[in-house]
Amino acid sequence: MATIKEVAKYAGVSVATVSRALNKNGYVSEEAQKKVENAIKALEYYPNEVARSLYQKKSKMIGLLLPDISNPYFPLLMKGIEENARENGYSVIFGNVEEGSELGQDYMTLFGQQNVAGVLSAVEGTWSQKHAMPIVMLDRVLEEDDYAVYTNDIKGGILAAQAIMDREPGKVLIIAGPKSVPGSIDRLIGMLSVLNPTDVEYEIYQTQSFTIDEAEEAAQNIFRKYKKVDSVLASNDLFALAIMKEAQKRGLRIPQDIQVIGYDDIPFSRLVYPGLTTISQPAFKLGYEASDLLIRLIGKNKIDKKRIKLDPDLIIRGSLRDK
Amino acid sequence: MATIKEVAKYAGVSVATVSRALNKNGYVSEEAQKKVENAIKALEYYPNEVARSLYQKKSKMIGLLLPDISNPYFPLLMKGIEENARENGYSVIFGNVEEGSELGQDYMTLFGQQNVAGVLSAVEGTWSQKHAMPIVMLDRVLEEDDYAVYTNDIKGGILAAQAIMDREPGKVLIIAGPKSVPGSIDRLIGMLSVLNPTDVEYEIYQTQSFTIDEAEEAAQNIFRKYKKVDSVLASNDLFALAIMKEAQKRGLRIPQDIQVIGYDDIPFSRLVYPGLTTISQPAFKLGYEASDLLIRLIGKNKIDKKRIKLDPDLIIRGSLRDK
DNA sequence: TAACAATGTGTAACCGATTACACGTTTATA
DNA sequence: TATAAACGTGTAATCGGTTACACATTGTTA
Incomplete structure (x- = not known):
């Protein structure tokens, strides 16, 4: 994997300029921008997210805790989360946590060590002021949860x-x-x-x-x-x-x-x-919305709603008698 | 979050000593070891995995690509993977990739940017020599896959x-x-x-x-x-x-x-x-074994088997006639 | 035209760990 | 007792990015 240093050398500019060109912040002349873009293409350069995350103290990853993926409701949730996260440039670290096990706290610590940007959790007792990152509760939601997405x-x-x-x-x-x-x-x-x-x-x-x-x-x-x-x-x-x-x-x-x-x-x-x-x-939508809320929280864009309540629907099939 | 520097200062030793005490390599006197352990406890220190991963060029994460989690077979697989990975101190970054979409390559690049230690994939066409990390194919396996876990x-x-x-x-x-x-x-x-x-x-x-x-x-x-x-x-x-x-x-x-x-x-x-x-x-077992194989590959312990083939079982319920 | 703002770029510090290397002390060996 | 080996520790380089700061150049305004 090429590094930013190699790109800088190839482009004939400093690493700072490469970084600025890459992130489109600060001043970069058109000429420099071009040179950098060419170098990136030539060297097939992709910035190392780990290095970024170390400096920023915040990675492009979100943590996800679910109580039981073998319950078919959760995979749908997960799919919604993954899709929204991906669209926003985030990836998902997944943890399967039995309801009531203390594994939840272990995972929260791990997420902290990994600098995740935020956490989505459908497991109770996950939250704690110890961990600084924003957390959105999913599906199984308590009164006191500040951010939550759930069904009515x-x-x-x-x-x-x-x-x-x-x-x-x-x-x-x-x-x-x-x-x-x-x-x-x-x-x-x-x-x-x-x-x-x-x-x-x-x-x-x-x-x-x-x-x-x-x-x-x-x-x-x-x-x-x-x-x-x-x-x-x-x-x-x-x-x-x-x-x-x-x-x-x-x-x-x-x-x-x-x-x-x-x-x-x-x-x-x-x-x-x-x-x-x-x-x-609406499991998929629930996940999608939850990820969206979390990512807005991470970006600290002002949040319009703290708790999102989605409406369920009656789906009629054959197991009820006719009206 | 406390850093290694703070721990060092609290314990009255250098960061190098803390690191050595932490990872139990190099020489550390009993006395220093104690002081470090106390400091760690007092400050609730957990090492930053991102910094580690940057230096080691290898994180404690594995990437997982599945074609469709809403197919109930895959959550079981995933559960096995998650369990084994966790037992080995790894966490799982998950990607849901439609069969045949080019998203697979995007995810592989992303995994590279995140320094994942290895990849588990049940999606075809994921592998490529471009990406250096070890990859174990799961379930949907081709002849040419070097490492694979699948059912007979x-x-x-x-x-x-x-x-x-x-x-x-x-x-x-x-x-x-x-x-x-x-x-x-x-x-x-x-x-x-x-x-x-x-x-x-x-x-x-x-x-x-x-x-x-x-x-x-x-x-x-x-x-x-x-x-x-x-x-x-x-x-x-x-x-x-x-x-x-x-x-x-x-x-x-x-x-x-x-x-x-x-x-x-x-x-x-x-x-x-x-x-x-x-x-x-044996979906759960398949996932468990696959994660195990991958982690052994990552550790470069010599691998006993390159391709693991598990046997399926006949489960008799009521949908067949009596013999 | 002097003064100041906007633009463009590079050097070096920084994020938080690991580890090579240097150096001092203790223990073992000839 | 001289000398090498083992032990213990700290300083500083390193991983690969971002960005504060310094400095130069160009453009704008009074």
């Missing part, structure tokens, strides 16, 4: 519950997500705000995590525990899919015997029969 | 075809993956090596990509084009799931009327009814 989960809960209410609910089972995830609580609040004013019978099944293993187990428990359920309001597509599978295994027809609505709109919801009706979280 | 797809194809042959195949439809992906070809070779010696009737449907959109479209085409199919050998779970969905939509029973086998064992294959029988690619 109350609205999502309302949409889901209304979809059920519109379609002869019968006896309803709500599968509530882990209490530790703020979004789950909002979804539940939204759902209850629709159900409570009516005289619909409902019960709540509380889950501990968002893993497939627990989803399968829960589905079995549920059919054992609740003999008669007409409608299932799941706060997560994985649980909804597991319920559908278990129902079909037991010979129940969907949606005639039992109707199901999910939450997330992971890509697979389209690939089952009947298609899973669900609440679509 | 011929064996996978054989396993899949045998599973069908053992269960009254009837008329078989093979859904072959894109010809541009070397693995698809191997899968097909494996399948045909089982089917050809028999007198089973089969046809091949050729697909162009691995996207969900194409999978859905293909499933519809297939049922329109081939009136009678008893067994489907898909080279990808997405296509298998799409076929199952379309079959069920048309009132066919699985596996009685049509049996289906997939390839990949993505997490969702468990979550449909009936469960999708499939060939399991």
